[in-house]
Amino acid sequence: MSDEYTIEQELTLLEQDQMLLKDTLNDQQTKLAQAPQQEQSELLAQIQHTQRELQETENRLQHLKTQLAWSENQKNVPGPLYDTPELPLLSDTLPAFVSDIKARLVIQPSPSEVHNTQKNPLILHAPSGMGKSTIARLIAHDDPVRRNFVSGIFWISLGEEPDLVARQQHILHHLTTEPFNALDSEQGREELRSHCRGRACLIILDNAWDIRDVLAFSQLGQHCQLLITTTQKEVVEYAGHLLNGAQTYALKSLDSAQSFTLLQLRSDISKRDKAIDALVDFSRGIPTVLDLMARLLKQNVFDPETLLHQLSQQACQDLPDDHPCPLMRAMRVSVDALGDESEYYIALAVFADYNRIPLQAVFMFWHYLYHLTPDQSRDFLSKLVARGLIDTVGDVKTGVLTLQVAQHRYLVAEAEPEKLHEHLLAAYRRQCGQHGWAAGPNDGYFFENLTLHLHLSQRHRELKSLLLDFDWIYRKLSYTSLHGLLNDTAWLSETDADIARLDTALQRAADTLVKQTGDIEGIASTLLTQLWVNPSMEIQKLLNHAKEYAHDWQPPTR
Missing domain, CATH: 1.20.120 (Four Helix Bundle (Hemerythrin (Met), subunit A))
Structure with missing residues (x-):
């Protein structure tokens, strides 16, 4: 039966087939009772064929009825969250279209979406720091949204050069125990389609840089949907041609009143004075800049006047120029405020996939390079989260650390990559003992990326x-x-x-x-x-x- 039909439509068609096959079988059995002996052999073969078809139809009917009953029952169970960062702080500064996005996620597929074998993709587009990922996280944690995507909500961070097959494999790991056989992203998409058919999944593609990366997760099933965040205009333009029904939402800078509201909410400041007004002006309405400043104020790292002075000392020409200057200046002040511990943070620049760095690997590296104990590493990790400099998902043993692209850009600009690669290799060599590289730890990073670090170290x-x-x-x-x-x-x-x-x-x-x-x-x-x-x-x-x-x-x- 074609994937163009809903379960309900397929049930109706199969029930009609069942009735026709039963009528046909009755006619054939009547003819058999009246047929001369020389014709009975052919009629018996026809009856056996009809019986097989009827049995197959009835088996499929029973399977679909069970599936439909399960689906109806699951609507009251929120779908699981896979690798989704924690729920962000809420504010009154959210764009009005967030409600529209939620509504589009929870409605049933339209006939055109059924025909396209996916619900219409939704795209959040804006420059760095405008809060695209924050809004996506908020939507992922929304209870009605989770109840609509009962098979799960998957957070997939892409970036500039993602390993698409590894990302596809990660989704399938949560959907099936069958081995993953794909060698390229097209094969991976076919495997995803086969396992997502009949499921309701929301796949959030965070920080998409290339429309081809998005297509590797498209058209997975009529109850599956993509929510995409991107800074790239080209992704939006190509999506309009290659993703049927794609709807784009553009985020704009906050106005002065909204900026103050966000700063006040996240810093607990009680009044608005000249220094606060100057900080609001400095932010240019960029939510991430306001968030970084608010965290420094709330934790009493700086008072408003000192923070303003620190920000004014940073020159744009000394910072990465592919992100808004206020964002990079706020990043530098936040990192410098860590003091000597800023080295630990900058060392994260060595890791290959900044979207997904296993905490085991981070703790091992910090211990080797800075002699941090596990408790000290956990404390510092908590400080980075509190300062808004990283996100984490999961616990220390199996969890990962994630960086936004602007954070990674800043770290790479501040680090000495060649030395860090050698340090990381030395740290892992110690883990291997006398048995060679093959005896290294299965920590989610070593076997995946050792060859990259050897290559980059020449x-x-x-x-x-x-x-x-x-x-x-x-x-x-x-x-x-x-x-x-x-x-x-x-x-x-x-x-x-x-x-x-x-x-x-x-x-x-x-x-x-x-x-x-x-x-x-x-x-x-x-x-x-x-x-x-x-x-x-x-x-x-x-x-x-x-x-x-x-x-x-x-x-x-x-």
Whole structure:
């Protein structure tokens, strides 16, 4: 049955099919009772075929009725939140269109949305610091919205160069226990579609930079919907052509009265004086600037006059110029106010995916570089959250730290990346002991990003040795994915013949390898089969190691 129909419509059509098949079966049985013997064999075959069709129809009917009953029952249960930051402080400065967005999220799909196999995407567009992500968080936590998306609300941070397949895999991890087999984002979207069909999911794509990244999550099902935040005009323009029914909401700067209201709400200031008026003027109505200032005032880091003086000392030409100057100046004052601890914050610039940094990795790095105990790291993390400099999701063991793009830009501008990469590699090397890189921790960052840091540190020989280490290949496949391993080989596959051959072998055996996760003998046998002919000295070392786990493997006969 086509995905163009709702469950209710499909039930109606199937019930009509059921009646027709029953009538047909009755007619055939009547003819059989009256037919001469030479015609009975053909009529019996027709009856058996009709009975099979009827049974299949009735099975599908029962499944849909169960699904519909479950759906009706689930409407009273709020959908789970996946990786969604905490509910922000509310204020009276929210745009009026927030109510319209909520209404569009909770209504049933229209006929055109059913035809497009997705509810109309909604886009929040504005420059950095205007509160797009804050509004998206508010909407995600809204109870009627959660009750409408009973299968879950997924927060996916994109940024400039997202690993789309990893993001798709992360959603599917919450929807199914089946293995994820996609090697590219198009295959990933097909897997998402197969598992989202019949589900009600809201996928929030935060900080989208490229419409192609958005398309990797589009048209997942008639009860699924996208909420997109972006600073990029091109995303909005292309969405109008490529995403049917997309509705864009543009955020504007707050006026003076709204700015004061927000500053007062979040700082607990009791009166409006010249210094407060000057801070309001400085903000240019940018909510994030007001929020950073309010937090410093509320925590008594500065009084209004001192804060104004500190802000006035910052020169725009010394700061990243791809974000509003007041935002960057407020960032610098907030970071400088950390004192010596600002180094701990700036060190976060080393991590590859600023949208999703595992707290385990952060604590390990801070301990290595600054000798912070777990308690000290937790205290400092809480301070960063209180100052509005990071967001966190989850607990210390499994949680992640997230940075907004403007925060990351500032950190990268202030950091010394080359030194930090070497420090991070040294910290992880200590975690591995005497057993090599493959013995590193499965902390959600190490196996995903080690090759990137080796590449950025120009340690290409070490990188090649790692990629040809069977223990690394096995653990990489076990802890991440074949897609992740192919991303690793891409660092050297165009310049090194051995890595190019390994990359080709992995792609050729992809259908087999994705089914062998955790099967060390199976992976070893597959690599032996793919690489055993005329191996180089380096590849022969890999095969010798693999043979230790595949004792019964024999070369295939030609």
